Amino acid sequence: MTGRLTIIGLGPGGPDWITPAATRALDEATDVVGYGPYVDRLPDRPGRTKHASDNRVELDRSRHALTLAAEGRRVAVVSGGDPGVFAMAAAVFEALEAGDQAWRALDIRVEPGISAMLAAAARLGAPLGGDFCAMSLSDNLKPWEVVEKRLRLALEADLAVCLYNPISKARPWQLGRAFEIVREIRAPEHFILLARAVGRPDERLTIRTVGEVRAEEADMATLVIIGASTTRLIARPDGERPWVLTPRSYGAPA
Amino acid sequence: MTGRLTIIGLGPGGPDWITPAATRALDEATDVVGYGPYVDRLPDRPGRTKHASDNRVELDRSRHALTLAAEGRRVAVVSGGDPGVFAMAAAVFEALEAGDQAWRALDIRVEPGISAMLAAAARLGAPLGGDFCAMSLSDNLKPWEVVEKRLRLALEADLAVCLYNPISKARPWQLGRAFEIVREIRAPEHFILLARAVGRPDERLTIRTVGEVRAEEADMATLVIIGASTTRLIARPDGERPWVLTPRSYGAPA
Numbered sequence: 001m002t003g004r005l006t007i008i009g010l011g012p013g014g015p016d017w018i019t020p021a022a023t024r025a026l027d028e029a030t031d032v033v034g035y036g037p038y039v040d041r042l043p044d045r046p047g048r049t050k051h052a053s054d055n056r057v058e059l060d061r062s063r064h065a066l067t068l069a070a071e072g073r074r075v076a077v078v079s080g081g082d083p084g085v086f087a088m089a090a091a092v093f094e095a096l097e098a099g100d101q102a103w104r105a106l107d108i109r110v111e112p113g114i115s116a117m118l119a120a121a122a123r124l125g126a127p128l129g130g131d132f133c134a135m136s137l138s139d140n141l142k143p144w145e146v147v148e149k150r151l152r153l154a155l156e157a158d159l160a161v162c163l164y165n166p167i168s169k170a171r172p173w174q175l176g177r178a179f180e181i182v183r184e185i186r187a188p189e190h191f192i193l194l195a196r197a198v199g200r201p202d203e204r205l206t207i208r209t210v211g212e213v214r215a216e217e218a219d220m221a222t223l224v225i226i227g228a229s230t231t232r233l234i235a236r237p238d239g240e241r242p243w244v245l246t247p248r249s250y251g252a253p254a
Numbered sequence: 255m256t257g258r259l260t261i262i263g264l265g266p267g268g269p270d271w272i273t274p275a276a277t278r279a280l281d282e283a284t285d286v287v288g289y290g291p292y293v294d295r296l297p298d299r300p301g302r303t304k305h306a307s308d309n310r311v312e313l314d315r316s317r318h319a320l321t322l323a324a325e326g327r328r329v330a331v332v333s334g335g336d337p338g339v340f341a342m343a344a345a346v347f348e349a350l351e352a353g354d355q356a357w358r359a360l361d362i363r364v365e366p367g368i369s370a371m372l373a374a375a376a377r378l379g380a381p382l383g384g385d386f387c388a389m390s391l392s393d394n395l396k397p398w399e400v401v402e403k404r405l406r407l408a409l410e411a412d413l414a415v416c417l418y419n420p421i422s423k424a425r426p427w428q429l430g431r432a433f434e435i436v437r438e439i440r441a442p443e444h445f446i447l448l449a450r451a452v453g454r455p456d457e458r459l460t461i462r463t464v465g466e467v468r469a470e471e472a473d474m475a476t477l478v479i480i481g482a483s484t485t486r487l488i489a490r491p492d493g494e495r496p497w498v499l500t501p502r503s504y505g506a507p508a
Binding site: 018118243 | 274275337340348376380382389390400408502506
């Protein structure tokens, strides 16, 4: 088969955070497949067809992209952030696994991108300077009991915890429940960071303590970072937002 | 103060993975500070001074960079991968916190990069398609007991686990011990991925089972990814390396 499928991370914001490799793969594509807002970001161009779809149909979208590639097209599947982090890479490989055996001979590539959590961390300082984890708070694809168990274990390990998909209309209570668990394990004076729409014009960064944070402060575009117990603030002059630091050292070194 | 300090992620490989924002910050710098091999990657340029240092002196390097910025220079501190993940961002903010109060008025920015773990994941398929964590296996800055405890909790949470700094001449036994712990919690047929020098000419990707992997297969340039229990392979024709997939779903959804 001569078709190609590249799963591309567009980063969380504008073109300043799209790698040259991702840009080249987009330039070479005859077809761009993805969630509407990501596809709409790209300019119209002769010889390139845009296929925008709804947010909830990752597997359909993946099968469509694989079918186009099997027809010999050069297909770009676009994701915000990095495609390997709660985005399109897993969906495409799930569709590949369950689909036509011939698809496995396709030229498939993944082009990494700047992930939302690392962009958020960069804006805040160094909140992920120690060990950390990334979890989706969505219970669409795993039981809520698994989410709770993982969150507890991650907090007991004293990792910083990045929560993707924290809240939506269809999942209104999960983040509040997660904050209850955080309050059992972290102290009220520890920190929780809310990073909304990083890299976009409506970017908003909020630093809260565990004691004061409310789930209503987050929305679908928010990445929530629960600090480790060692996460602290570095005050800045002139009312500027403090830097957030999770130091590299933890307890007494060996 | 008019100086500026930007902590820049160069990504794990060549220029194809350096963002336009990072390139611009490098172009504007009067001084580039970093570990020798990263600084050496950059071309010599009139008006830009390169300050290469040894790998073990992150805090000295950070103080030097802050001092240069306080003198009014435009300083770029370079890291491989992403500067916020076991790299220079935390070191610079630690130096800022402990240093001259006047430094806090400096214009400090962090430019995110493609992290080694996400580049490795992209090459392999979608091994981080579910929840995952990133841990440094180094016990230079935290007690080994903390490392073991965190690893156990992360494995019990059934996260995929990315191990940074897995092995070195000064830390020869830690990875072997970590694999012993993995064998207590994961089954022998589960997967461990070794991603060496991703994006560089000597890149090498190895898929092993928990039962067969040996610590000697990793070196300082290797990122180790311990799969979740759900991580599996998708065979490809013609003897090509299988794709690695950790699916998004886990157990029965709610």
